[in-house]
Amino acid sequence: MNKIRSFSLTPYLFLMPALIIIIVFLLYPIGAVVYYSFTDYSITTPPVWVGIENYQKLLNDPIFWKALQNSFVYLLVTPALIFISILMAIVVNRKLPGITLFRTLFFIPVISGSIAVGIAWRMMLDTNGIINSILMTIGMIKDPIQWLAEPAYTLGIAMLLTTWMGMGYYMMIFLAGLQNIPEELYEAAELDGCNAWQKHWVVSIPGLRPQITFVTVISSLAALQVFNEIYILTGGLGGILNSGVTVVFYLWRQAFRLNHAGMASAIAMVLLVITLLFSIINIRAMESGTEADA
């Protein structure tokens, strides 16, 4: 019996299309960004090697630290999204007439597109917009508030927008999870004397654990990479006094407003490390959860 396997090109040929796509669209760009992060590069002119200068500048750049802080604050969107989406999933997981309509309505923001939604929100929050109009009508405020020009509100409004846009999508994930939980578990909880909320606390939430872990991973990564909401709401400025500048927005500003693609690449590298760490922590958490369940 001949144990030496003969070399066959066929499997490599099958792998080739995927491999080419990965090299061209993933490995090469990552390699290029790593290289550019050590250069003075303005997109339109050739890069010049500057060593770790971009990273040193970043460490001493207060706006970058502000952007990093804002990005971490933005992560608060994740628990808010999970909480609201589970509540909504529980509400629409009932066999009531017309419930499909509600599910559809809740899902509309997801398919609306962040640019269109951002513009609509900007109009609502305008000095003469509907929000001020309502608040003045009911006597809550005397003079209109310039919501998007108040540094204290910028990030919060963007986070609200992200939450509003995302909750329909995550609701569908939790709804699918809820529908997989056996009805017998709720019956058993009822026999044990649980009321409606207690049933959800002891049955639904543990039953949704895989979905909660999944949503935590993807929504936190999305929160770290937020850009559209900030760009639209702040008219491209990033908020007064950089109040809404996040890491990705700052990356864009460096690359496309200030022409510092080298610096932008260094920011991208920092973001890459942060998202990588997040992914590892989340995946570990997911694995430990699965082991505990087993």
Added chain:
Amino acid sequence: MKNKLFQVLFVMLVTASLLLAACAPAAPVTPAATPQTIVQTVEVTKEVVQTQVVQVTPTPGQDPEAMIAGVEPNAEITLWTFWLSPTFDAYIKDTIASFQKAYPGVTVKWEDHQATFQDDLKNAYAAGNAPDVINLSISEGWVGDYATQGLLLPLDDQVPAAVKSTYFPNLWDQQVVQGKHYQFPWYQGIQVDLVNRQLFDQTGLKVADFPKTIDGLPALCKTIKEKTKTLCDIRLAVNDLLAQMAYEGGVKTISADGKAFTFDSKEAVDWLQMYVNMVKDGTVDKTVLVTDQDRVGLDLFTSGKAAFYNTGPNLIREVRANNPGMYGYLAVVPAPIGKSGVVGKGLMALSVNSKTKFPKASVALAQYFSNARNMLAFAKLVSVYPSTPLSYDDPFFAAAPVAIEDSAKPYAKDSVSKLADILPTIPHKADVNNIVLQAVQSALFNNVDPQKALSDAVAQANKLLP
């Protein structure tokens, strides 16, 4: 019988056509490089025929508008315009078609880019496929930005003196980098203020009382807030505050030897203090004040919630399209002038990519689009203004304005002739402007003393100088 009659008519028609073609004069050969006056006849209506005199300088070629000699045969060039499609598709396509007739063998591919123009252009340069002819904004300082990076073709040796002299000298001399010119001045705008009379009349003021100088704005905004409960729709040029300081405040931004920034002078502090006071008084919309998108301010005005907005008459069409009810209440006044006494910079330019394979054809196209006749044709479509004095000799500019969009026509030539770029070449301009923006914001919104904010900014900006 009918067939026979038809055949006879057909033969007669063909014979007549052949005779006419044979008797027609040969295409005239124009003398080279000698200025001459030609007479063009334009049929304005079925009954009225008007004559206009256009000064052109023919060079070798069949078409008197073919002013650039030695155009590469069979050149294929690309033109990028900024936010002109679809409204002006017909004009651009017609002009390209007539250019291709004037320069036979040259093919032009046209693309219009809009909100992502700058990003697209930078990416195209990085990828090595940037367009040959590029529509760049003078007002945003793009020509200077790209020229300092060596991305644009110097035109000094490419363009005959007779062609250079067809433009207003101050427009030709804009954004000169190290003594070299990089742009053909294209269509210009006249800065005006659009006034919403529905709101403005509530203040008790007359449109004629609109401030003639920038320092009259704070008092006006106070009155508007008191009488109409609306805020002033004023926008800072957040991407080029150095220019705004120079025009409005008469600020000298950099020393004559270029070794130190000087935008913390008394003039600069006074300029910033004016805006700080308006923010403190709560008379300006802060969102608009610091947005980098003109459309945000224009949208606020168009929605009828602002008494006035500084823009070009060409954008009145946006008001008409989006709020026809307000169009009837519009008034147009000349924009207030700053302490520099200069009304403003030019608007649009056409430049040539320094790496083009067809420099002559590209220069020819840029020149063709910006010649007196083609700019006049453009001005007849929308309220933009030619950068060639000759275009204003057309009766179109002498006619009394009918629509509100035409209000600036009577003084357009004078106004355009005074446009000038008074800002010297600033090293690391984008970075310095960003430093100024942070300083201005800290003074406007964080109670930092304007003098301290600007002095700190100067110290920071000076570190960028060699």
